[in-house]
Amino acid sequence: MLWVAFPSTSDHDLCKRAAVALEVNARTVNNWLNCHNDAPGPIVLKVLLIAGAEIVFQQIEGPK
Template identity: 55%
Template sequence: MKHGDKALKNLARTGRDQAEASRKWFAALLWRAFPTHSEADLALRAARVLDVSPRQVTNWLRCNNDASLRYVMAVMAIAGAEVVFDKIEGRR
């Protein structure tokens, strides 16, 4: 977006971009914590461990919903400390 000669940041879009990036990061984290060959298998395995429905896990994998911090921390613990440092240092 431009205003005269100055480029302006679209603040309305920034929040959506951050939410989408967070959801994608958590979906990738689920795959790392519960390695399997299919989304359905991952949903079943993660649901048992996290005490949620397989549908909820599927929604996270498809980036339809945000996970609460409780689940993010649990999955990070399962995936391992390497994930924590990757996130802090800005690595993928």
């Protein structure tokens, strides 16, 4: 879900972008990405909302 919410070209870029948006440390995002820890519920909801919006915008924009 992180990849959908924060489209990026690398793990490092994704961690930096998600950390800013979710107000957490990039290392924390990296731990979630590598399944070392679970994100707390409120963070999961934020990611779901962002990912849902991203999917809607992709549908509006159409294929690239």
